[in-house]
Amino acid sequence: MNMNLSMNTKEKRESGFTLLELLIVVSIIAILSVALVLVLNPAEALKKSRDAQRLSDMSTMKTALGLYLTSTSTPYLGANAAGALNNTWCKATPSIAPVSPAKIFYSLPTAVGTISQATLDGASTYAAAQQSASVAAATVTDGSGWIPVAFDNLVGGSPLSNLPIDPVNAFGSGHTGAAVDNTDLMYRYACSVTPLAFEIDAALESSTYATGADSKLTSDGGNNSNFYEVGTNLKILGTGNNF
Structure with a gap:
């Protein structure tokens, strides 16, 4: 046993x-x-994923606007109402300081937050921000969305089902007051009359695309290292960070 x-x-x-x-x-x-x-740094991975979406959105919008410019006999990039045919809200030329009624357009709707102050091309407290009332209103393609271009007027209809908006589309965590800057995660759009051109900017948040070896802010061909810029003229939105 x-x-x-x-x-x-x-x-x-x-x-x-x-x-x-x-x-x-x-x-x-x-x-x-x-x-x-x-x-792996999951927080950074999430930021990188959102930045990848921003890069894709910017490419999509640039392509759609390019198609609009080349497919329309008399294109308008700054209509001041749905379907309106004018460039009322464009700057006169890309390099001059903005003069009213020229505006900067934001993908952030007023339902999320109101932008009442921006600084562009040295024009202090340039109060010329344009926003849609809601997310749904911001994404329409008839000229009343956050980009004031009537894509629906193209033969065959709009190349976009909806206007892209920033994946976060909100003020940054450190945002204070009425001013806006490059920490606020939303898209910006502006246009010029002579030449007829546009620029779209996005704030990036990942270290990979914003500050790393693969930084898109310094390799996009623009004149502003605070934003990722696309368009037919990258001098329209200036060189600062307060817009």
Whole structure:
């Protein structure tokens, strides 16, 4: 009987783990988990994913506006009402300071927050922001959306089902007062009359695309390292960060 008991005890020891062994395994798993989180950085990965969406949106809008310009005999980039045919809200030329009624257009609707002040081309407190009332209103393509271009007037209809808006489309966490700056995550649009041109800017938030080796802010061909810029003239929206 004693021999059987000894054999059973030996078998149990050989088939299981000691408490020390289990603690070592748990410690290794914990260390690997921490290392994995540090390497993957889920918060940064999410920012990078949103930035990738922004880059895609900017390309989509640039293509749609380019199609509108080349497919319309008399294109208008700054209509001041749905379906209106004019450039009332465009700057006279890209490089001059904006003069009323020229406006900067934002994808942020007033239902989320109101922009009443921006600084562009050295014009202090340039109060010429234009916003849609709601997210739904901001995305329409008839000229009353956040980009004032009547895409619906194109033969065959609009190349866009909806106007893209920023994945966050909100003021930044440090936003205060009425002014807007490059920490606020929303799209910006402006146009000029001579030449007839447009520019769209986006604020990027990931270190990969904003400050890293693959920074898009300094390789987009624009004149402003605070924003990612696309368009047919990248001098319309100036070089500052307060718009």
